[in-house]
Amino acid sequence: MQRLLLASLVAAAAAAAPRRVAVTGAGGQTGQLAFRRMLARRDEFDPIGIVRNAQRRDELVEKGVPADNVRVADVTDAQAILEALEGCEALLIGSSAKVATLEFDTGVIDPATGRPKLGFPKGQPYEVDWLGQRNQIDAAKKCGCTHVVICSSMGGTNPDHMLNGLGRDDGDPATKGNILQWKRKAEQYLIESGLTYTIIHPGGLVDKPGGCRELVVGVDDVMVDGEGTNTIPRDDVAETMVQALRHEAFRNRSFDLRSKLEGDGDPTSDFARLLAPLGGRDCDYSLGKIPDD
Ligand SMILES: NC(=O)c1ccc[n+]([C@@H]2O[C@H](COP(=O)([O-])OP(=O)(O)OC[C@H]3O[C@@H](n4cnc5c(N)ncnc54)[C@H](OP(=O)(O)O)[C@@H]3O)[C@@H](O)[C@H]2O)c1
Numbered sequence: 001m002q003r004l005l006l007a008s009l010v011a012a013a014a015a016a017a018p019r020r021v022a023v024t025g026a027g028g029q030t031g032q033l034a035f036r037r038m039l040a041r042r043d044e045f046d047p048i049g050i051v052r053n054a055q056r057r058d059e060l061v062e063k064g065v066p067a068d069n070v071r072v073a074d075v076t077d078a079q080a081i082l083e084a085l086e087g088c089e090a091l092l093i094g095s096s097a098k099v100a101t102l103e104f105d106t107g108v109i110d111p112a113t114g115r116p117k118l119g120f121p122k123g124q125p126y127e128v129d130w131l132g133q134r135n136q137i138d139a140a141k142k143c144g145c146t147h148v149v150i151c152s153s154m155g156g157t158n159p160d161h162m163l164n165g166l167g168r169d170d171g172d173p174a175t176k177g178n179i180l181q182w183k184r185k186a187e188q189y190l191i192e193s194g195l196t197y198t199i200i201h202p203g204g205l206v207d208k209p210g211g212c213r214e215l216v217v218g219v220d221d222v223m224v225d226g227e228g229t230n231t232i233p234r235d236d237v238a239e240t241m242v243q244a245l246r247h248e249a250f251r252n253r254s255f256d257l258r259s260k261l262e263g264d265g266d267p268t269s270d271f272a273r274l275l276a277p278l279g280g281r282d283c284d285y286s287l288g289k290i291p292d293d
Pocket of ligand 1: 024029031052053073074075076095096098122132152204234
């Protein structure tokens with residue numbers, strides 16, 4: 001009898017313990033916002049921010065983030081990411097290849113556009129958005145994470161989207177550029193993994209305060225005229241990633257996310273009902289192109 005009582009007390013304590021949730025890209029923008037939103041809710045979350053290298057970790061710690069909550073792992077290193085996820089029950093993926101001007105110092109100009117040439121000097125989408133996300137999904141499964149949330153992007157239904165052209169001429173065309181296609185491949189991999197998933201396709205990200213706008217959901221890049229802009233604050237995406245862990249309605253869903261302008265509509269607060277307008281519809285992965293590996 002006493003043993004039973006002790007077991008139920010232990011179970012109750014475990015149930016009330018803050019959830020250990022990892023977030024990659026924690027030194028970047030949206031990932032860091034999601035990390036900070038969880039750090040601000042310590043009764044509910046004990047987040048682990050995963051950053052690419054020691055420099056990024058030091059930057060966060062210098063800004064007051066507890067060192068115990070930061071782990072270093074390059075997402076293209078399968079073993080490192082496996083070790084970084086140890087003990088975590090859920091994963092928010094905020095890592096991504098980053099577009100930048102190539103050879104900034106030498107001011108290389110793209111003859112086709114007359115502008116500084118853009119590319120992915122710190123890792124191509126094939127490496128970061130496909131192999132790096134696959135590593136994270138595999139590691140999540142091995143570690144017993146039960147829910148993976150991806151911050152991806154709108155535009156995935158259009159193989160000729162302008163973003164897919166960035167970095168394409170930077171070597172072997174089979175593995176260069178095509179960021180939205182490699183993201184989509186990782187999304188499908190997650191869906192097929194058997195893990196609980198939430199895939200968010202934000203519109204253009206803007207650095208405006210979160211919590212001030214009405215959010216608009218959709219699927220397959222379809223935007224109804226007059227229903228919001230094609231942009232959304234990073235902070236609102238970050239909050240939606242965190243809320244996805246809280247509400248049943250986000251389990252095994254893939255959707256587009258945009259916002260109305262501030263003052264147009266009521267700021268979204270009831271996240272349990274955010275996806276209600278979709279009536280159960282999800283993004284259709286037969287649209288767009290998913291490349292072979
Ligand atoms: N920009 C837009 O308008 C837009 C629109 C829709 C969707 N999105 C997508 O939304 C997501 C968030 O975008 P964002 O601009 O907020 O993110 P971001 O600031 O570019 O952050 C990306 C993060 O990924 C990290 N990262 C890259 N390669 C890595 C590696 N090999 N190992 C570990 N970490 C690595 C970066 O680390 P470092 O800082 O060390 O490089 C950075 O912290 C991305 O998937 C992006 O493609 C963007």
